Amino acid sequence: METRLNKTAAMLLMCGAAAAQAQTSVTLYGIVDAAVVGESGGSAGHVAKVTSGAASASRIGFRGTEDLGNGLAAIFTLETGTRIDTGEVDAAGAIFNRQAFVGLKGRFGTVAIGRQFTPYHTTLVNVVDPFGTSYAGRAGNLFPDSGTNVRTSNTITYAMPRSRGIDAELAYSAGEQADSSAGRQFGGAIGYTAGPLAVRLAYNSKNSDVAASAGTAAIDRSQGRNLLLGASYQLGRIRLHAGYGVDKGDNSAPLANAGNPYGGVKPTASTDGRELLLGFSAPAGPGNLMFSAMHKDDRTGFDQDAGAWGVAYLVPLSKRTGVYGAYGHVRNRNGAGYTVGNNTESGSGSTGYNLGLRHTF
Incomplete structure (x- = not known):
C-alpha cells in the first residue's frame, strides 16, 4: 500500500512539474547580418568596409513568458547587439544594450519596465518607413531617429490591446537627476488599422537639462518635441508609405553623425524643422523592392535643408535567410550635415551602398 502511494505521489509531482514547465517558455532568437558598405561624398573620401547590421542590427536575445493564470502573464526580454565583422559587443560597457525589460501582460494591455524602444521610433519602423529604418535608404538619414529618440533607459511603458482597430502606447523615462524633470523623456502613439490602411500619430517630449551638482552649474535648455504622423496603404501588390514630422526645441533633431563629416564650418542641428517622406514597397521578381x-525643411536662420532618396532590393533565399542590395543619396543645402547611414551606422558622406547577407534564428 505504501509503495503504491509513493508511486502515485511521484507521478503527481512529475505531472505538476510538467504542467509548470508547459506554462513557462523562454525563446532564444537573433539576427546575423553582415555587409559590404561603401560611402562617399564626405571629407573622409571614399570609404569601403565590411560591417555588421546594415539591414538589421545583429543581435542575440532571450524572450520569455510565464502564465500566471486568469489571463495574466509575466514577460521579459533581454537583447544584446553584436558586431559580426569583429565579434565584439556593439556597445562598450553594456550587455543588453538593445532591450532589457520585464513586465506583465493581460486583458488590460501590457506594462513593462526597463530599456525599451520609443513610440516615435516604432511608428517610423512599423508605418512610415518602407525600409523599416534599415539599409542605406532609411528614414533616419533625415528624420531624427537616433539616440534617445530610438530607445530609452529607466522607462515605464503601457500598451493597450487593439480594439476596433485602435491601439495606443505610452512611455515615460526618468532622468534620475537631482532635479526630477532634468533628463526625463515621455511620449506616446495612437494608431488605427482597418483593412489595407494603417495610420499612426506619435509624440515625443525630451528634457535635455542637466541638474546642478557639486562644483557644476545647472544647464537649462528648451524642451525638445517631436510629432510624427504616418500612414501606409496596401494598394494591390504595392504598399504605399507616407510620413510627416515636426521637430521643435533643443535636441529634438540631433544629427545622426554629430561630428563634422563634410569639413569646413560644422553643421548645426535643427531646432525647428519639418520632414516629409513618400515611398513604397512591392514584390518584384524573386524579391522585394523598396523606395523612398x-x-x-530647416526653419531656423541657418536654413540647412536637405533632400534624400533611397532604393533597396531584398531577395529571400529561404524563410530565414536573404541577400540584399541598397543605395542612398542625400543632397545637403547651406552647409547641412546629413549623411547616408544604415541600420547601425550614421554614415560618413552623402552617398552610400550596401551589399549584404542576413539570417534570422
Whole structure:
C-alpha cells in the first residue's frame, strides 16, 4: 500500500512539474547580418568596409513568458547587439544594450519596465518607413531617429490591446537627476488599422537639462518635441508609405553623425524643422523592392535643408535567410550635415551602398 502511494505521489509531482514547465517558455532568437558598405561624398573620401547590421542590427536575445493564470502573464526580454565583422559587443560597457525589460501582460494591455524602444521610433519602423529604418535608404538619414529618440533607459511603458482597430502606447523615462524633470523623456502613439490602411500619430517630449551638482552649474535648455504622423496603404501588390514630422526645441533633431563629416564650418542641428517622406514597397521578381524620397525643411536662420532618396532590393533565399542590395543619396543645402547611414551606422558622406547577407534564428 505504501509503495503504491509513493508511486502515485511521484507521478503527481512529475505531472505538476510538467504542467509548470508547459506554462513557462523562454525563446532564444537573433539576427546575423553582415555587409559590404561603401560611402562617399564626405571629407573622409571614399570609404569601403565590411560591417555588421546594415539591414538589421545583429543581435542575440532571450524572450520569455510565464502564465500566471486568469489571463495574466509575466514577460521579459533581454537583447544584446553584436558586431559580426569583429565579434565584439556593439556597445562598450553594456550587455543588453538593445532591450532589457520585464513586465506583465493581460486583458488590460501590457506594462513593462526597463530599456525599451520609443513610440516615435516604432511608428517610423512599423508605418512610415518602407525600409523599416534599415539599409542605406532609411528614414533616419533625415528624420531624427537616433539616440534617445530610438530607445530609452529607466522607462515605464503601457500598451493597450487593439480594439476596433485602435491601439495606443505610452512611455515615460526618468532622468534620475537631482532635479526630477532634468533628463526625463515621455511620449506616446495612437494608431488605427482597418483593412489595407494603417495610420499612426506619435509624440515625443525630451528634457535635455542637466541638474546642478557639486562644483557644476545647472544647464537649462528648451524642451525638445517631436510629432510624427504616418500612414501606409496596401494598394494591390504595392504598399504605399507616407510620413510627416515636426521637430521643435533643443535636441529634438540631433544629427545622426554629430561630428563634422563634410569639413569646413560644422553643421548645426535643427531646432525647428519639418520632414516629409513618400515611398513604397512591392514584390518584384524573386524579391522585394523598396523606395523612398524625403525632404528636410530647416526653419531656423541657418536654413540647412536637405533632400534624400533611397532604393533597396531584398531577395529571400529561404524563410530565414536573404541577400540584399541598397543605395542612398542625400543632397545637403547651406552647409547641412546629413549623411547616408544604415541600420547601425550614421554614415560618413552623402552617398552610400550596401551589399549584404542576413539570417534570422
